[in-house]
Structures are given as structure tokens and as C-alpha cells.
Amino acid sequence: MGELILSPLRYERLLEGLSVTLQVLGLAFALGIVLSLVFGVARLSERRWVRGIALVYVEFSRGISSIILLFFMAIAIPILLGLEQRSLLVLGGVALGLNMGGYGAEIIRGAILSVPKGQTEASISLNLTDAQRLRYVILPQAMRVILPPMGNLTIEILKGTALVSLVGLADLTLALRKLDVPQPGVERVPTMVLFANVLVIYFVVAQVINGLFRLAERRTERSYGTRAPIEPVPDGVETAGAGG
Amino acid sequence: MSDTLQDPTDGTVDADDAALPPGVGESRWWRRPDVMMPLTIVTILGVALAMTGVEQVHFRVDVSPDGSTVWDWTFFWALVPEMLKGLLVLARATVFGFAVALVVGLVLALGRRSKHRVVSWPTAGFVEFVRSTPLLVQLYFLFYALPDAGIRLGRMQALVIGLGIHYGAYCSEAYRAGINSVPEGQWEAATAMNLGPTTTWTRVILPQAIPNVLPALGNFLVAAFKDAPLGYAITVTEVLFFATTISGRLFRPQEPFILIGIGFLLVSLPAAWLVRRLEARLAYDRI
Amino acid sequence: MPTTASEPIPAVRMRKVSKAFGDNVVLNELDLDVAPGERVVIIGPSGSGKTTILRVCMTLERPDAGTIDINGESLYHEPDGDGLKPAREKHIRQVRSRVGMVFQHFNLFPHMSALENVALAPIKVHGMPKDEAYELGRQLLDKVGLRAHANHAPGQLSGGQKQRVAIARSLATDPDVMLFDEVTSALDPELVGEVLGVLRDIAEEGTTTMMLVTHEMGFAKEVADRVVMFDHGRILEEGPPDQLLHEPAHDRTRSFLRAVLAH
Ligand SMILES: Nc1ncnc2c1ncn2[C@@H]1O[C@H](COP(=O)(O)OP(=O)(O)O)[C@@H](O)[C@H]1O
Ligand SMILES: [Mg+2]
Numbered sequence: 026m027g028e029l030i031l032s033p034l035r036y037e038r039l040l041e042g043l044s045v046t047l048q049v050l051g052l053a054f055a056l057g058i059v060l061s062l063v064f065g066v067a068r069l070s071e072r073r074w075v076r077g078i079a080l081v082y083v084e085f086s087r088g089i090s091s092i093i094l095l096f097f098m099a100i101a102i103p104i105l106l107g108l109e110q111r112s113l114l115v116l117g118g119v120a121l122g123l124n125m126g127g128y129g130a131e132i133i134r135g136a137i138l139s140v141p142k143g144q145t146e147a148s149i150s151l152n153l154t155d156a157q158r159l160r161y162v163i164l165p166q167a168m169r170v171i172l173p174p175m176g177n178l179t180i181e182i183l184k185g186t187a188l189v190s191l192v193g194l195a196d197l198t199l200a201l202r203k204l205d206v207p208q209p210g211v212e213r214v215p216t217m218v219l220f221a222n223v224l225v226i227y228f229v230v231a232q233v234i235n236g237l238f239r240l241a242e243r244r245t246e247r248s249y250g251t252r253a254p255i256e257p258v259p260d261g262v263e264t265a266g267a268g269g
Numbered sequence: 270m271s272d273t274l275q276d277p278t279d280g281t282v283d284a285d286d287a288a289l290p291p292g293v294g295e296s297r298w299w300r301r302p303d304v305m306m307p308l309t310i311v312t313i314l315g316v317a318l319a320m321t322g323v324e325q326v327h328f329r330v331d332v333s334p335d336g337s338t339v340w341d342w343t344f345f346w347a348l349v350p351e352m353l354k355g356l357l358v359l360a361r362a363t364v365f366g367f368a369v370a371l372v373v374g375l376v377l378a379l380g381r382r383s384k385h386r387v388v389s390w391p392t393a394g395f396v397e398f399v400r401s402t403p404l405l406v407q408l409y410f411l412f413y414a415l416p417d418a419g420i421r422l423g424r425m426q427a428l429v430i431g432l433g434i435h436y437g438a439y440c441s442e443a444y445r446a447g448i449n450s451v452p453e454g455q456w457e458a459a460t461a462m463n464l465g466p467t468t469t470w471t472r473v474i475l476p477q478a479i480p481n482v483l484p485a486l487g488n489f490l491v492a493a494f495k496d497a498p499l500g501y502a503i504t505v506t507e508v509l510f511f512a513t514t515i516s517g518r519l520f521r522p523q524e525p526f527i528l529i530g531i532g533f534l535l536v537s538l539p540a541a542w543l544v545r546r547l548e549a550r551l552a553y554d555r556i
Numbered sequence: 557m558p559t560t561a562s563e564p565i566p567a568v569r570m571r572k573v574s575k576a577f578g579d580n581v582v583l584n585e586l587d588l589d590v591a592p593g594e595r596v597v598i599i600g601p602s603g604s605g606k607t608t609i610l611r612v613c614m615t616l617e618r619p620d621a622g623t624i625d626i627n628g629e630s631l632y633h634e635p636d637g638d639g640l641k642p643a644r645e646k647h648i649r650q651v652r653s654r655v656g657m658v659f660q661h662f663n664l665f666p667h668m669s670a671l672e673n674v675a676l677a678p679i680k681v682h683g684m685p686k687d688e689a690y691e692l693g694r695q696l697l698d699k700v701g702l703r704a705h706a707n708h709a710p711g712q713l714s715g716g717q718k719q720r721v722a723i724a725r726s727l728a729t730d731p732d733v734m735l736f737d738e739v740t741s742a743l744d745p746e747l748v749g750e751v752l753g754v755l756r757d758i759a760e761e762g763t764t765t766m767m768l769v770t771h772e773m774g775f776a777k778e779v780a781d782r783v784v785m786f787d788h789g790r791i792l793e794e795g796p797p798d799q800l801l802h803e804p805a806h807d808r809t810r811s812f813l814r815a816v817l818a819h
Contacts, residue, residue, distance in 0.1 A: 101522040143663035151677040187403035231401030266492020
């Protein structure tokens, strides 16, 4: 298949795209984590209406395809609201973040439920407030259950960032599409090779994310003296299709 | 449970009963209406969709939106039948794609279980690679890059194969988890009873593994449906293609986009609900 | 029922407290007073509702009816004009702060060291500066004989050590009333002594009101001011340990004691 390595100039273009991809991912992740926590906790509220609202959000954000949500936000919302300028980066990040929040909320909810009831009872006997109990007792223990699926979810969102190229944001995928357009006077690289390179870049970023989450897992595990086994969940079952 | 079928062969010992702990025989999943119903519905719907010959559709709308209002119901209703065409295209792509995924997943799962590292390691690498790269880029690859190698796929073909490989990678993980969920003792018992590999698989392992895998597969089916609109990127005429075409033609995005959002949710929410029900039923069974 | 000025206000005062789980009536209009500094041992068959008595005092279960006063303040009700109304969370928290509980299964926070377990409530609930809280924590761990284990995670401790940390953790909130629910039942027999030793120390100080559910009759005889025999949601009989454990008035009590001692 000839030369597999691209020219430095082409890599420069791809890295510019990658930087946009990572910005969208960062934005989506930040929003997604906040929404996950808020709605994951709200799903377990004592108040019915709070649980109801959270359920509607979770069902909606998991039920709708993020590509449809993204198009709606990028095309319909600016016209409906009469926006002159729209930041595709923000819109893309918000669409993916909304999507991530629904899946993340379910992860958080399940993890909170996995913490033994005795921990809540001990917290009450020490007179901790509900917020303190969540912050200092429940979430730190839920972390070990949260991290593995949250890592998968983050990779799903990374994959989802490719969608922003469809509404014209110059991310890694759009950079790829542009490089694939034949230009006069420039030697053409086989489309195969271009694509293989970009797929590898995505793969590497995904592995880095994976590694970071593994590191975080190790850190939470270390704070336990002994390791209790975690209930295994088949990989990706909870998060597949997020970002899609 | 009141709605489980009484096992007609109760009391006789056949190969199935020998492999299962006492009492489980009454609730074997393939004899249970609450498990078989969704499976049958999905299969029938799938076959029906496969038999309708919809490939590429054209979207026509004779009603123009009333430019003085933000929302025009007449326009909205006129769009509905056209949107349904797009939804049908999506459903077909999902069904075909998922059928491919089920097979691809099986091949990949067996490859990963292979005793030979030359097979199992590359398979594992392939699964990981497919799972951590965007489906969109994979679709582009199938549609735009493969012709370089002399392979030309139609847009629908590319979408079906793309979904099939992408979700095949996920399915292989689910198969693997399902097989691993069968306790080691079952394999040992099968060996002790001198059962051959075929009997061991079909009578001992799979009957126990399949109920563990079904909910995961159901989740992936719903997920594949949510990813099917990516076909838009390679000009498959599905709902997104419909909405962008109409709104581009008439400069009117709200009705078409809201409509496809609703149409989409009307399919994906009940589907997800069914999967959860199935999951709950089967989990209840395993306790 | 206003208390007259002459008699001291009970540390715990339960009136007509009822609690049912579905059809299962666990507490049936229970009346029980515990004087300040008094040590009451509650005995009774398994499933008779002993744990539930402690749990309603700790607000881990809400009673269906009745009132519970801690140091004369109603736990579940607050004044509303002339009468009472269901208490808000703030009021419950304030009254509850006088109560502490030690559990059968320790319920230590597994992600924190022994010292962090003990210092958490002083820091977060009482707003104590960290240095001070950790110093208090070390003193309390010293008191239960575990100063050297301050930095151990619960997973690294034996059952007896875990329970002693749990006792120190509860002591750190400086409760007036401490509830002990079969705190030695989950322990290997050779570890029971070390935990009872700590309880004995607390009892000897005489300042803490203690309600203990236990099957350790020897221990009960030693530390209890009063033993309460509980059965079917009601107090069957009560009295000083010597009397109740040796000359019980009821056959139920006698056969229960025989069963416990036999084993
Ligand atoms: N959360 C609960 N839900 C239902 N039943 C309960 C619950 N807690 C306790 N019970 C029932 O209440 C009864 C008394 O329980 P408990 O107070 O734990 O008894 P003891 O501590 O004396 O053994 C038992 O029959 C038990 O099954
Ligand atoms: Mg008990």
C-alpha cells in the first residue's frame, strides 16, 4: 500500500482538527459530568417531582440520537431564537454533553445504590447532612463502580465528537475530509492511507482516555486496605450508542 | 411467577435438566412467553422490514409553510408521511446491520476464544480498535476509501456493513461475557459426563449463556438504531436527510426537525423500555 | 405528660411508640424511660424488635405513632403554638445530635483510615479545626487501645479492632445517649473481650446514657443498671440484672435465658 506516513503538513492539519475535537470533548465531558451528578442524584430524590423530572431528562437524552439533537441545535435553534452568530463548538459540546449526562446519570444512580445501606445509616448516626453524606461517604465509595463505565462513556463521547464535522465544525474528521479533496498541484495521498491515519489517531486518544481512567481507578482502589470484588458488568452494555 | 409455563416434561430427566439445577426447568427462557414475545416481535418486524423493498426514497411535500407563523400545523402534518419513509429506511438499515452484527460478533467472539494467539490477539485488537473509533469515520472509510482497493459499496450497503461491524464488535464482548458467566463447574460437569463439544455447547453452555446475553443484545439493537442516522453522511435517505432537505428547500427547520425528533423517540423509547423489561425479567429469573 | 420539677428529665423517653412493617407489628405502643447516665440492657428473642427500638431513637426508622423525647426534647415533633407538629429536618438533626449509635456490622467508612473515620464528624458536623479533630481522634483511638492503628484502613483491621474504631467514631460526636446494637455478635469469640472491655470503660465513667442490645448475659449483669426483657413488640418484664436474670417472673423469660445460656 506504499507510504503509510503522511507529510508533516498534513499531520499539522490533522492536529489542528484534533485540537478542536478535544475542545468539543472537554466541553461535553464537563457538562456531561455535572448533568450526570445532578440527575443521577435527583433520580434517587425523596421528592416525586424531582425524580420525575430527572427520569424525563434521562429517558429523553438516552432516547434521542445525539446526531439528531446536534442538527436540531445547530440548524433549528439559531433560526428559532434568531441568533446572528452561533458557536458550533459550544453547540456541539452542549449536544454531546446533554447526551452524556443521561447515560452518566444512570451510572451514578447505580453506583450510589451499590454502596451498602449501612454506610448511610452510619452517616445519619454521625449527624452528617445529606449533602455531606453524599460528598464524603457515598460518592467516594461509588467511585470504583463509576469509573470503569464512565471511561467507556467518555470514549463513546469522543467517537460522538466526529458528528460535529457534519454541521461544519473543523474537527479531526472534517480535517480528514478536506485533505481527501483533490487539489491541483498537490500529490494525492490514497484515501485509504489518510483514513487509516485518522482512525489510528482516534484510537490513540481513546487509549489515552482509557489509561487515565485506569489510573484513577488505581488511585481509588489504593485507598482501600483490601480489595472487595466489584460486580462485573459486560463491557459497554451501559454506554453503547452514547454519542451516536 | 404466575405466568410461567408448567414444564410438560416435568419429572423426566433429559439432557437439559441434567445440566440445570433443580427448579430452573420450569422457567427455561425459550418456553416463557414474556421472553419469547419480544424476540418473536423483533424477528417478525425484522423480516417484514427486510421484505419491503425500500432503498432510496424521495421526499415530496406539496404544502408550503405559512411564513407568518412560527409553527404551522398543516405543514407539520403534511410532513408526517414523508418522515415515516425516512424512519422506515432507518429501521431497515438497523435490522440488516444488526443481523450482520450478530454474525460478525459470533465470529469475533470465537476468534477471541481461540487457543492460538495468532488468532486471538489480532481479533482482540480489532474489536478494541473498532469500538474506540467513530462509526462516522468508519462509514466514510467503507464508502470513500474502499473504492481505492477496488471495492465499491452502495450507500445503504456501506451503512449496513458499517453498523454490522461496529456493533459486531460490541456483540462479541457481550457473547464473551455471557459465556464467561457460565460457572466453571458446568464445563467440568460436562467433561465428567463425557459430553462431546457440540452437546456441551448446545445443551449446557448456550442455554445458560443466552439469557444473560439477551438484554445486552437488546441494548445494542437500540443503540444501533440511534446510530443509523449517521447514514446521512453517506447520503442514505433517512430522517436527517429528510429534515435537512426540506428545511433547506423551504428555509423552515422547526417543523421537520421537531418531527424527526418525535418520530425517533416514538421508536427508541418503547424499544428501550422493552429491553429493560426483558432485562428485569431475566435478572429476576437468575436469582 | 409534663414532668414535675423534682424528678430529672429522662435522657430517653418513649411513649406509645408503634412501628409495623406491613402486617408485622414490631413495636406495639412501647413505653420506655431511660434516666441520664443509666445503663439499660435490652434482651429478647431474635426478631422481637430490639434493633428497631434503637433504630427509631436514631431516626433510621420513623415510628408510625408515638413520641420519643431526648433530654426532654421531642425528636419527631416540634412545638407549634400550643400543640406539636411533625418536626422538620433541622429540628430532627439538632435533637439527634445528642444520640450516637454503634452497629452490629461496624459500618466503618472503608475508604478512610481509622483516624479519618473518627475525625470526620468533628470536622464536618461540629466544624472543629482539622488539627484539633485529629488530635481528638488520636485520643479516642488511644482510649480504645488503637492509637498505633490510626492510619490503618478498616480493611486491614480485625473485627474487634473495627468495632473499637466504630465506638471511638461514635464517641467523637460526644453523644449523651449511646445505642449499641449487638456490637459483639459479628465477632469471632476470641475478639469479643476486647470490645466488651471498651464498653466497660465507657460504663464506668458513668456520664453516658447507654442502651445496649446484647446476648452477653455475664456482661449485662456486670454493667447494667436495669435489664429489659422484650417480646412481641412490648416489654415483658424489667428489673435489676440480679433479679431479672436469676429469678425472672415469666416463663418466656426463663426459657429465653436458658436457650441463650445453653449456647
Ligand atoms: N426494614 C424492614 N422491613 C421489613 N421488616 C423489617 C425491617 N426491619 C425489621 N423488620 C422485621 O421486624 C422484626 C423485628 O426486627 P428487629 O428489630 O431487627 O429484631 P431483633 O433486633 O430483636 O432481632 C423482624 O421480624 C424483622 O423481620
Ligand atoms: Mg437485631
